Amino acid sequence: MKFLREELNGKEFDIIGESSKLKDVLNIVKKVAPTDATVLLLGESGTGKELIAKAIHNLSKRKDGPYIKVNCGALPENLLESELFGYEKGAFTGALSRKPGRFERANGGTIFLDEIGEISPSIQVKMLRILQEKEFERLGGVEILKADVRVIAATNKNLENMVKEGAFREDLFYRLNVVPIQLPPLRERVEDIPILIDYFLDKYSKNLRLEKFKIDKSAMKFLMEYSWPGNIRELENLVERMLILNHGSVIKREDLPLGPNKMIKDVDKIVLPPNGISIDELEKNLIEQALERTGYNQTKAAKLLGLTRHTLIYRMEKYGIKERRDSD
Secondary structure: OOOOOOOOOOOOOOOOOOOHHHHHHHHHHHHHOOOOOOEEEEOOOOOOHHHHHHHHHHOOOOOOOOEEEEEOOOOOHHHHHHHHHOEOOOOOOOOOOOEOOHHHHOOOOEEEEEOHHHOOHHHHHHHHHHHHHOEEOOEOOOOOEEOOOEEEEEEOOOHHHHHHOOOOOHHHHHHHOOEEEEOOOHHHOHHHHHHHHHHHHHHHHHHHOOOOOEEOHHHHHHHHHOOOOOHHHHHHHHHHHHHHHHOOOEEOHHHOOOOOOOOHHHOOOOOOOOOOOOHHHHHHHHHHHHHHHOOOOHHHHHHHHOOOHHHHHHHHHHOOOOOOOOOO
């Protein structure tokens, strides 16, 4: 299944592996791709959500139309809004001419909204209108524009929990969650690790014109037991780095630039006190620790806790935690 030529209608993609979990994902891709259904890709960072989104587009009836990607988490709210919906001349300072947005440019094709869990409540409202009514307006404009666009969204957040916490609109979640596809982390498809390593070795040895290294049994055993918090992206970066530094060598365990294995089963557990504990108090304490550690930088604190900034703010309000420390 290395390039999935037969499985995906003769198209060639860098979706590599033979595990049952990957096959389950690709079976859904084959069924949903020919339709115009909205798809929500779920999974940790580095699991290949963008590759799956591009595969869905290339296997669809929109394959000859535009494919537009937007990283919703990489742009500030005001800039993201203008990028998505465009703006009219004079809509704001510096808007010297009309600019079409990403939805407008994606007309007849597909738009991939990566990190959809990061969008603000005001943009969520406009996104809901696009999905429900297939229409929108440019910033500063009054003309109603139609959007003939297929939407594929992706997130590494738990949107259902965000809905419960008031950080994400329930109606928008259901509009996005028409066909959810859960991508497995690399630690759940360990049988694909040797296949992926071979693929990345071929790719980078050709690009860099370097001799491929070999991996002994001890190193391969460790690589297959390692938890891979960065998933496929982390493995790819490791192979490229090792090829540059050790081309033509035999890689042993001690050569791997990876720290101690951090499989989930080995992570230290919080010990429950004999008299029990308040989950709310524990959560409040962890939030306060994260804020203290980051100098009350909400974005960095949210990252430490595995939350979005909107969710962190919601929980700070829930527990009465002030936005910054009282001045001495």
